[in-house]
Amino acid sequence: MNHRKKPEQEARKPSLVPPYLAGLLSLVVPGLGQFLARTYRRGAILLGSFISLVGLMIWRIQLAGKRVEGALEIIQKAYRLRPILIVLTVLMVIFYLWIAYDAYLMAKRTRGTPLGLIFMVLIIFFIMGWQIGDINPVALVTDLDEAAGPLSEVLWPWERAVTYPEEEIIAIMPIQVPCTESDPPDVPDYGEGEPRLEAEPRCGQLSEQGGETGTKITLHGENYLPGKTVNILWEDPIGNEFRARQGGEYVKVVPDENGEFTIDIVLPYRLLPPSATEPSYIWDLKARQVTSLGAAQASKELKLAIEKIIETIFIGMMATFFGVIIALPVSFLAARNLMSANKFTLIIYYIARGVMNIVRSIEPLIWAVIALIVVGLGPFAGIIALTIHSIAALGKLYSEAIESIDPGPIEAVQATGANWAQTIMYGVVPQIIPPFVSFTIYRWDINIRMSTIIGMVGGGGIGFLLIQWMRLLDYKAAGIAIWFITITVAILDYVSAEIRERFV
Amino acid sequence: MLEVKNLTKVYDDGTVALKNISFTVEDGEFLIIIGLSGSGKSTLLRCVNRLIDPTEGDIIWDGVNLAKLEGEELRKARRQIGMIFQHFNLVRxxxxxxxxxxxxxxxxxxxxxxxxxxxxxxxxxxxxxxxxxxxxxxxxxxxxxxxxxxxxxxxxxxxxxxxPELILADEPVASLDPVLAHSILTYLERLNQEDEMTIVCSLHYLDLVQRYSTRVLGLREGEIVYRGTREEIRAMTDEEFQEIYGEQAQRVTGGLEGNLDEFGLGE
Structure with a gap:
C-alpha cells in the first residue's frame, strides 16, 4: 500500500528546477527533467523506454540499410526499403518532444496521468514488434492457395492408406540381331489363355546414330487386359532392360476390347561393345501390362504409421512409469513440511527442489538430443528424455501435494488410538492418492503428446515418420501420421480428464 | 475420573501454553472450558489424549497416568477417549x-x-x-x-x-451457525446424560456455556482464572463473563433461544 503513495509524496516537494529548464534538460537527456522535478520513477521509466527504443531503431535501420557506407546513406536506404521505419522515426520524435513537455508539466507540479505517454510507448513498441517480427498478413491471403494443395492432402490423406496388389501381365518375344543365315530363335511356348506375342520379322538391324533407322518390327499381342496400357520394353543381350522409345516418347499401346494390339517397333540404337564378336545376338522384346487387382490392402505408410503410433504410446507409458517410480521417493525429499526438521534435511530439500527446477526448465526435446548421444537413435532415447522431464515435473507436483496435506485428519485418526501404519493408511494416503493419481494421469497424457514429437529429433515414435514424410513433401503420408497423432491425443485427453474427474 | 495435576506445556519456540494447571473432572460431568483463542484450551485438550506431549505434570485417567504412557499402552488409552474437532478433521x-x-x-x-x-x-x-x-x-x-x-x-x-468413556470436544461448534451449534451440543448432551459419557468441551459463547455445562473452567494465558458450578454459571451476567475473558465476549444466539423448539432442539 505504502509504495503506491510515493509519487504523490514526491510531487508535494517543490521541483529542483524551474519548469522551462526541466523541459530543456529533458531535451538533452530524456527523463532528466523529470528527475530534477523529483518524479524519479517517471524519469527512470521514460529514460529506459527511450534508450531501448533508440537502440532498437538503430539496429533495425542498420539491418535494413545494409551494404552502403555512411550514416546518411544507410538511413536513406533503410527508409526506402522499409517505409514503416519512417513512421517509427516520426513517432520517436513526437515521443522525444512529449518527454520534454512532460518534464515541463512535472516541474510545474501539474498533476498529469502518464497514460498518454504509456500509450505512446506501447504504440511504438507495437509497430517495432510488427517490423521485427516481419509480420505480413497479406501473405496469409495471397499465398494461401499454394498451401491449399498440401493442406487438403494432409486433411484427407486416406487414399494413401490403401493399396491394391499389382499383377504383371507380360509376354516376351526373342529377336535375332542382326539377321543371319541361321533361323531366328524359336517362338516361346505361350500357355493357353496366357498373353502371347507375334512379331514380323523376327530378326533385324539396329538403328545407327544419325544414320539409318533400324528394322521395323510389327508386333502383335493377344490375351492382354482390354483398355489398360501396355508398355513395350527391350532387354539387350547382356540383360539391361529399357523401355522402347520412338520419336522421343516411350512406346505404349492400349489393347482393344479383345485384349489385342498391333504396333510397329523400330529396333533401337545401341553401341555394341568391341568384345561382341558373335555373328548375332538375341534381344528380347517385351510387352508388359501392370494392373492392380483384388481387394484393397493397408498401404506401407498406414502400417508404418500404426506401428509407430503404438510405439509412441508405449514410449509415453514407459516414461511415465519410470518417472513415477523415481519421482515418488524424490517428492518426499522435496516436501518442505517433511524436510524442515533440521538444517541437514532442509539442505536436501533445497537441492532436490533446485535440481528439479533446472531439469524441468530444459525441454524434453533437448533431453532427447542428449540421450541420443548416449544410447543412439530409437525409442529408448525418447523414453530417457521423457523420464527425466517427468521425474522433475511429477516430483514437484507430488511434493506440493504432500505439502498441502491437512494435518487435521491425521490428528483425528491418531486420537482414535490408531497405530502408525493405520494413521498413514487412513489419515495420509487418502489425502495424497487422489492428487497423485491425477498428476500421474496428467503426466501420462503430456508424455504421449510429447512422444509424438520427440521422434523428430530421433527419439523414436511417430514423430520421426512425420518429419521424414514432411521433408519428402509426401503430404498424404504425413497427413496419415497427423491424423493418428490427433486421434490418439484427443482420446487420451478425454480419458485422462474422465479419470481425473473421478478421482479428485 | 480425570485428574489433571500441575500440567505445564512449553512449546519448542518457548511459548508457554499452560502454566501449572490442576483440576478434576468427575465421571458424568459436562465440563466446559472457556477462554479466548490462544488461552490454551486446545493445548489442554490435546494434552489429555497426548496429541501434544505435556512438558510437566500428570494426567490421571482411571488410575493411569496418561502423561507417562508410550506406544501400545498410549494407543489403548486413546481408544477410550473420543475427540471432536473444530474443523471436524474428516478425511475429506x-x-x-x-x-x-x-x-x-x-x-x-x-x-x-x-x-x-x-x-x-x-x-x-x-x-x-x-x-x-x-x-x-x-x-x-x-x-x-x-x-x-x-x-x-x-x-x-x-x-x-x-x-469412549471420555469425549474431548475442541470448540466443536466454532465453525457452525447458531442453530447447528445447538444441534451438535444437544447430541453431546445426550451422550452425557443417556450414555453417561464424561465430556470436556471448549467453547466461546456464554449462552451455550450456561445451557449445557455442569461445570466451567475459565482459562486465560494458560492459567485457570475461573471455576464455576452449574448454578454459578447460570447466574453469571455478560459483564462477569467478559471479565473472565478480559475482552469482548459474545452471545451466539441473541434471542434465538426462544425459537429453538421450532427446530426440535429445545430441552
Missing amino acids: RSSVMTNVLSGRLGYSPTFQTMMHQFKESDREKAWQALERLGIEDQAFKRADELSGGQQQRVGIARALMQD
Missing part, C-alpha cells in the same frame, strides 16, 4: 462410512485395516452411530459433500465408534 475425500469406521482403528488388527476390512460388528456399529446422528442416508457420500453440521455429526459418530 473418503466416504462418510470410512471416516466413521476409522474410529474403530484402535480396536482392529493392523493388517486387516490395511485392506480396509472391518469386522461385521464394527460395520453394524457404524450404521447405528450414523442412525443415531441422523445421517445414515449420507453413509456413502464423500465427506466433503456434506454440510458443516453433517460433517460434525460424522465427527461425533467417529468418536462414538471408540466406545
Whole structure:
C-alpha cells in the first residue's frame, strides 16, 4: 500500500528546477527533467523506454540499410526499403518532444496521468514488434492457395492408406540381331489363355546414330487386359532392360476390347561393345501390362504409421512409469513440511527442489538430443528424455501435494488410538492418492503428446515418420501420421480428464 | 475420573501454553472450558489424549497416568477417549462410512485395516452411530459433500465408534451457525446424560456455556482464572463473563433461544 503513495509524496516537494529548464534538460537527456522535478520513477521509466527504443531503431535501420557506407546513406536506404521505419522515426520524435513537455508539466507540479505517454510507448513498441517480427498478413491471403494443395492432402490423406496388389501381365518375344543365315530363335511356348506375342520379322538391324533407322518390327499381342496400357520394353543381350522409345516418347499401346494390339517397333540404337564378336545376338522384346487387382490392402505408410503410433504410446507409458517410480521417493525429499526438521534435511530439500527446477526448465526435446548421444537413435532415447522431464515435473507436483496435506485428519485418526501404519493408511494416503493419481494421469497424457514429437529429433515414435514424410513433401503420408497423432491425443485427453474427474 | 495435576506445556519456540494447571473432572460431568483463542484450551485438550506431549505434570485417567504412557499402552488409552474437532478433521475425500469406521482403528488388527476390512460388528456399529446422528442416508457420500453440521455429526459418530468413556470436544461448534451449534451440543448432551459419557468441551459463547455445562473452567494465558458450578454459571451476567475473558465476549444466539423448539432442539 505504502509504495503506491510515493509519487504523490514526491510531487508535494517543490521541483529542483524551474519548469522551462526541466523541459530543456529533458531535451538533452530524456527523463532528466523529470528527475530534477523529483518524479524519479517517471524519469527512470521514460529514460529506459527511450534508450531501448533508440537502440532498437538503430539496429533495425542498420539491418535494413545494409551494404552502403555512411550514416546518411544507410538511413536513406533503410527508409526506402522499409517505409514503416519512417513512421517509427516520426513517432520517436513526437515521443522525444512529449518527454520534454512532460518534464515541463512535472516541474510545474501539474498533476498529469502518464497514460498518454504509456500509450505512446506501447504504440511504438507495437509497430517495432510488427517490423521485427516481419509480420505480413497479406501473405496469409495471397499465398494461401499454394498451401491449399498440401493442406487438403494432409486433411484427407486416406487414399494413401490403401493399396491394391499389382499383377504383371507380360509376354516376351526373342529377336535375332542382326539377321543371319541361321533361323531366328524359336517362338516361346505361350500357355493357353496366357498373353502371347507375334512379331514380323523376327530378326533385324539396329538403328545407327544419325544414320539409318533400324528394322521395323510389327508386333502383335493377344490375351492382354482390354483398355489398360501396355508398355513395350527391350532387354539387350547382356540383360539391361529399357523401355522402347520412338520419336522421343516411350512406346505404349492400349489393347482393344479383345485384349489385342498391333504396333510397329523400330529396333533401337545401341553401341555394341568391341568384345561382341558373335555373328548375332538375341534381344528380347517385351510387352508388359501392370494392373492392380483384388481387394484393397493397408498401404506401407498406414502400417508404418500404426506401428509407430503404438510405439509412441508405449514410449509415453514407459516414461511415465519410470518417472513415477523415481519421482515418488524424490517428492518426499522435496516436501518442505517433511524436510524442515533440521538444517541437514532442509539442505536436501533445497537441492532436490533446485535440481528439479533446472531439469524441468530444459525441454524434453533437448533431453532427447542428449540421450541420443548416449544410447543412439530409437525409442529408448525418447523414453530417457521423457523420464527425466517427468521425474522433475511429477516430483514437484507430488511434493506440493504432500505439502498441502491437512494435518487435521491425521490428528483425528491418531486420537482414535490408531497405530502408525493405520494413521498413514487412513489419515495420509487418502489425502495424497487422489492428487497423485491425477498428476500421474496428467503426466501420462503430456508424455504421449510429447512422444509424438520427440521422434523428430530421433527419439523414436511417430514423430520421426512425420518429419521424414514432411521433408519428402509426401503430404498424404504425413497427413496419415497427423491424423493418428490427433486421434490418439484427443482420446487420451478425454480419458485422462474422465479419470481425473473421478478421482479428485 | 480425570485428574489433571500441575500440567505445564512449553512449546519448542518457548511459548508457554499452560502454566501449572490442576483440576478434576468427575465421571458424568459436562465440563466446559472457556477462554479466548490462544488461552490454551486446545493445548489442554490435546494434552489429555497426548496429541501434544505435556512438558510437566500428570494426567490421571482411571488410575493411569496418561502423561507417562508410550506406544501400545498410549494407543489403548486413546481408544477410550473420543475427540471432536473444530474443523471436524474428516478425511475429506473418503466416504462418510470410512471416516466413521476409522474410529474403530484402535480396536482392529493392523493388517486387516490395511485392506480396509472391518469386522461385521464394527460395520453394524457404524450404521447405528450414523442412525443415531441422523445421517445414515449420507453413509456413502464423500465427506466433503456434506454440510458443516453433517460433517460434525460424522465427527461425533467417529468418536462414538471408540466406545469412549471420555469425549474431548475442541470448540466443536466454532465453525457452525447458531442453530447447528445447538444441534451438535444437544447430541453431546445426550451422550452425557443417556450414555453417561464424561465430556470436556471448549467453547466461546456464554449462552451455550450456561445451557449445557455442569461445570466451567475459565482459562486465560494458560492459567485457570475461573471455576464455576452449574448454578454459578447460570447466574453469571455478560459483564462477569467478559471479565473472565478480559475482552469482548459474545452471545451466539441473541434471542434465538426462544425459537429453538421450532427446530426440535429445545430441552
